[in-house]
Amino acid sequence: MHKPLFLATLLFAPPAVAVVPQLQAPAEVREVLGSYLEIGDVADVPAQEVFERRMQREVASLLATEGYFSPRVVLRPHDDKLLLVVDPGPRSLIGSVHIEIVGDLDPEWQRSLLRTWKLPTGRPFRQTDWDEAKQALLAELLAVDYAAARLLDSRAEVDPEARRVELTVVAASGPRYRFGELQISGLKRYSEELVGRFNSSVKPGEPYREDRLLALQAALQSTPYFSSVSVTLEREGNASAPSGDAWVSAPVHVRLRERAPYQLSLGAGYSTNTGARVEAAYRSSDLFGRAWELHTGVRIEQLRQTAYTDVFLPPDEEQRRDGVGTAVEHSDIENLGIRRxxxxxxxxxxxxxxxxxxxxxxxxxxxxxxxxxxxxxxxxxxxxxxxxxxxxxxxxxxxxxxxxxxxxxxxxxxxxxxxxxxxxxxxxxxxxxxxxxxxxxxxxxxxxxxxxxxxxxxxxxxxxxxxxxxxxxxxxxxxxxxxxxxxxxxxxxxxxxxxxxxxxxxxxxxxxxxxxxxxxxxxxxxxxxxxxxxxxxxxxxxxxxxxxxxxxxxxxxxxxxxxxxxx
The missing domain is CATH 2.40.160.50 (membrane protein fhac: a member of the omp85/tpsb transporter family)
Known part of the structure; x- marks a missing residue:
């Protein structure tokens, strides 16, 4: 007999108002929480309980990357607001660092790698710093001689009560490498001799250096002949080669994609120096089938008009590059007419x-x-x-x-x-x-x-x-x-x-x-x-x-x- 009254209560009761909880946390963690937490809004008590449990999980996961392993998270009403109160607790510090490099390294260089380790004891633990320190150690090995260096093991063992993190890194240097012969692929129009003219850094028989591979790649990429360039040392099958005084000679793969040899470009612009302009330019990177570069064009500006033709030869063995050209110009700037x-x-x-x-x-x-x-x-x-x-x-x-x-x-x-x-x-x-x-x-x-x-x-x-x-x-x-x-x-x-x-x-x-x-x-x-x-x-x-x-x-x-x- 009370059902009509109950239904009326449901029909006319005011709906729950959704509230977005406000984050309250110390300054040192507020930025990371504000950037990555998806807070959203909550409408009633059951939703608040679900929200609080979710925040406890997500806040703990986020703060662990910053070295806080015992945070407290509470959803607290305050006036007509909800506060998400975060106490990160004490921050854990690096307690000890154990680094082992397996392989035949020069002792002085190994000591230098250990001295320059980027996350020493006493430093606050951050996951980003931990990842960067490991990659920096590996990058040092990969840069000189040891092209197949790799990480065998890395651990960060946390003791929340002692507020300590014990770090362990084990890396393997692998064998030492020398550059082998260049193996060039992707050429159709140009010859391997042209690639060799731009190579002043990677010589067969010399010790491997990562920066030399990058220098050759940059030199080829900067030419007008190739749209994409990849230069890599073949490491597969060599990582378990004998160490000691033995060196591994590995081929260098140069993978190329040729650029279209002809290009026509049109342009327009304005400069307060010489006024409005239009221009047309034509470029060929394989003039007469000899990999000569041809640049020719016309530029018409309000105060100056120019026509030009230039031809550039590929570099010689000493990286010298020759060119010839001609130009015709007419200008009238500050009442001085010039025909040249x-x-x-x-x-x-x-x-x-x-x-x-x-x-x-x-x-x-x-x-x-x-x-x-x-x-x-x-x-x-x-x-x-x-x-x-x-x-x-x-x-x-x-x-x-x-x-x-x-x-x-x-x-x-x-x-x-x-x-x-x-x-x-x-x-x-x-x-x-x-x-x-x-x-x-x-x-x-x-x-x-x-x-x-x-x-x-x-x-x-x-x-x-x-x-x-x-x-x-x-x-x-x-x-x-x-x-x-x-x-x-x-x-x-x-x-x-x-x-x-x-x-x-x-x-x-x-x-x-x-x-x-x-x-x-x-x-x-x-x-x-x-x-x-x-x-x-x-x-x-x-x-x-x-x-x-x-x-x-x-x-x-x-x-x-x-x-x-x-x-």
């Missing part, structure tokens, strides 16, 4: 981190400054240049240093209109200031030794101004006045300082000061100063920027940026 034709040859060679470039070039140039007579300059020049770069990431200028030095000149006795010698030095350095800020310094010095600028092509003189020079001034607008035009001078000096703060990993803001000028009389040099602010974007191709700069000499604001869109 040039042919030349270059030789490129690397000495470690230093790149050396030798060249010989002949060019004829018609110079037409507005408001002044046109002249022709001819020069046969010999050129020598060195570039040195040291950077962790070549696309990130925040940390690294580069130096460039160029020396060149011509003589009236050898098809040049004037005797001259040109020298040029460029320096840039990035200095990180923590994880989110950096300083960038840049400077240039240039001197052309000659009795006069007459008869010298503009490439061997100097102008300044623009996005990569002195911001706040138009591209190549700092130089020597001739009629209504700005032409090159014999002396150049620029300096720049920039501070960048990264708001997040992608976007940053910068402030900068630039100063510089190009003149024909070093006694009258007067640096033009520009300063301003800018935005930075870490694009896949490297940092791109837009700068609003004030040119103090002209009293004007100028926007400087460059942007290209390939299609």
């Amino acid at each position: 034709f040039a042919v030349g040859a270059t030789r490129l060679q690397r000495y470690g981190s230093v790149e050396q470039r030798l060249g010989i070039n002949w060019q004829e140039e018609l110079q037409s400054p507005q408001g002044a007579p046109s002249t022709t300059a001819r020069a046969l020049t010999a050129q020598l240049g060195w570039s040195w770069r040291h950077a962790r990431d070549p696309l990130d200028p925040a940390e690294g240093i580069s130096l460039q030095f160029q020396l060149g000149g011509g003589s009236k006795s050898l098809l040049s209109d004037r005797d001259f010698v040109r020298t040029y030095l460029r320096y840039s350095q990035g200095i990180p200031l923590g994880a989110s800020a950096a300083l960038l310094f840049r400077g240039e010095l240039g001197v052309t030794f000659a009795s006069s600028v007459q008869g010298i092509p503009q490439d061997f003189l100097f102008r300044a101004g623009g996005s990569n020079s002195v911001r706040g001034y138009a591209y190549q607008s700092l130089g020597v006045k001739q009629g209504e035009a700005i032409v090159g001078g014999r002396y150049l000096a620029t300096i720049s300082g920039e501070y960048t703060h990264w708001i997040n990993p992608t976007w940053g803001a910068a402030v900068f000061v630039d100063a510089g000028n190009a003149v024909d009389n070093r006694q009258a040099i007067d640096l033009a100063v520009g300063y301003g602010v800018g935005g930075r974007w870490r694009s896949p191709a490297g940092p791109l920027g837009i700068d609003l700069a004030y040119g103090q000499r002209e009293g004007k604001l100028r926007l400087d940026f460059s942007l290209a869109i390939p299609f």
Whole structure:
């Protein structure tokens, strides 16, 4: 007889309200718990009990990776909230470390491996640190001689009451390896001799070094001939070879996939230096079936138009690379019209981190400054240049240093209109200031030794101004006045300082000061100063920027940026 009343109670009783428990934990574990715990919401008492048991299991599993093996987890009501209270308990420390390396290792090197073990006694236990320490030990063995080294056993024995973790690692070095013959697969168009020209690191009979395999792989990958490269030492079947003084000679497998030998690319873009542009380029990596590289193309900009053809030969036995080329150019920048034709040859060679470039070039140039007579300059020049770069990431200028030095000149006795010698030095350095800020310094010095600028092509003189020079001034607008035009001078000096703060990993803001000028009389040099602010974007191709700069000499604001869109 009470069923209607009972049903009415069910129908009109307020539904349970779902509540999301709030995590309450010490700062040292809050981040890991907040990142990996899926808390969700709970609606009633039975659900709270299920939730609390689940949290006890998951919190214990998570905190064990951080060295907390006796946590307490309680779901506690507080006002109209639920608190998930976590007490991680004491953290366990590394009590002892036992490392055994089975194999014939030099005793001093073995002692060095033990000294550099990355998780010593007294350090808090973390699963990530434990994994990294084991892999670092193995990587040290794999890097030199012992290509088949492996971990035989690893244990982390926990004593929660004593708050100690006992570590045991047993590794086997295996036999020592020498490089055997290269076994090359995947070639259809190119010859094995071409692969050998890029190999300066892996020589049969020499002791195995992992970095040499990686160097050969990187050298082949950087060529235009291959789309994928894998270089490995054959380890299978050799791990149980005799140790002692015996060495195992194992073949080196070079697996290649050839790139299509022809490529046509089109592009468009805009630069505050030379305006809007369109361009077309064609590349062949197998000209005449001889693995010669052909680069030819046309670039049409508002202020400059260029057509070029270059041919590069594969490197020789001493890693020297030769090339020949020709270019035709027309430009009209700062009222200076130039028509230029040039042919030349270059030789490129690397000495470690230093790149050396030798060249010989002949060019004829018609110079037409507005408001002044046109002249022709001819020069046969010999050129020598060195570039040195040291950077962790070549696309990130925040940390690294580069130096460039160029020396060149011509003589009236050898098809040049004037005797001259040109020298040029460029320096840039990035200095990180923590994880989110950096300083960038840049400077240039240039001197052309000659009795006069007459008869010298503009490439061997100097102008300044623009996005990569002195911001706040138009591209190549700092130089020597001739009629209504700005032409090159014999002396150049620029300096720049920039501070960048990264708001997040992608976007940053910068402030900068630039100063510089190009003149024909070093006694009258007067640096033009520009300063301003800018935005930075870490694009896949490297940092791109837009700068609003004030040119103090002209009293004007100028926007400087460059942007290209390939299609």
